[in-house]
Amino acid sequence: MQSSQLKVPEIVKKRMIQLCTLLASFSKAKITSQEIKALTGWTASTIRHDFWLMDLKKGVSNGYFTAELRQELEEKLGLKTDAEKPEKKLCIVGLNRLGAALLDENMFSESGFTIKAGFDTNLYRVEILRSSFPLYPATQMDFVIKKEKIEYAVLTVDSKNAQSMAEKLSKAGVRGIVNMTDTVLKVPENVKVENVSVVNALKIIK
């Protein structure tokens, strides 16, 4: 029996998020679990089982309507933004070459997030870099995050400062951190972390 609480495991959520982008560029009006399998490598039964866990309203029995499916998934995943659910506020912590590359705000258009601030300990970077939102010295992090009610952060500082910055962010009230460093972060359990370090990824596939 299915709970109405919709407590979907994280791993299912990840697949469904990726599926949404796939559906967005799928041209046919209907799609089957076999076709999704061909495009992703996930098994057809995993996909159908995921849908079951997501508690999709049914109707069709030979394939899913692409647009409807995507709509419903985005709905359930909370990816839609509108007047009621506005875009989430984001900051970039660490403006080295990689961090600076993220300052391009249209990297996050369509994502449900808007960048509100950038931080760096290096005052020179803060002054010289151009962006359509303000950059601050790291000393002002706590103040700005609270004032602007920023809830999410992308962490691109260097390894040795990663943990201490993560702690500052947590204390300032951030709810989630995307960790681009190769360091493991230990944060309070109300703060979510996703690791996306390129170097670690390389070591994994090596």
Next chain:
Amino acid sequence: MQSSQLKVPEIVKKRMIQLCTLLASFSKAKITSQEIKALTGWTASTIRHDFWLMDLKKGVSNGYFTAELRQELEEKLGLKTDAEKPEKKLCIVGLNRLGAALLDENMFSESGFTIKAGFDTNLYRVEILRSSFPLYPATQMDFVIKKEKIEYAVLTVDSKNAQSMAEKLSKAGVRGIVNMTDTVLKVPENVKVENVSVVNALKIIK
């Protein structure tokens, strides 16, 4: 009973890779599973169990020698590079703002990888960007990858070109792809993929 084949699950490998970086900056000579727990959030028994799966040679019974442990893990994970196991060759595919930020070769120093080439369909980028290794138009990808025996790639093209580039890379003989796009890649099973999209990561922690 433990197999001598050392078939460690991917997830254990991920933790151990992260642990290696942690150990590298840990100052005490010995470390216990409790201390690792405090620094990472993984449970002590998961850690000890992982070590068991990694088939560590034992000896000590109240903690591990930091340096030895790190050495041995790096050994077993194949992270060490020397004359016998030289650095792996890498290319960057897609030289937009994010891709260009990776051209900084010392991003990958100490990682066991060296960048050998960058590719983009946009000839202007190929010509204007500066780097300490050659940049080529995407049309030359197959040729260059084969000639230079490049085995790994970081993919930073835009979503709509991701799958076709992944196929080109696979055909050229690449063994692993770090996927920075938000697209799911379908590749032959001899090609490994790790997903590190910032946008997807944000959606996950949202």
Next chain:
DNA sequence: TGGTGTGAAATCCTTCACAGCA
């Protein structure tokens, strides 16, 4: 016939429990 929805079975991963060691 070719697909979905669903629970059960199989597999994979984490946690527990405890003997054994310094």
Next chain:
DNA sequence: TGCTGTGAAGGATTTCACACCA
């Protein structure tokens, strides 16, 4: 005593099997 090493138990995820539907 405080820790590790280890197998077994428990929990999570994936796959299977099959009734049912257009």
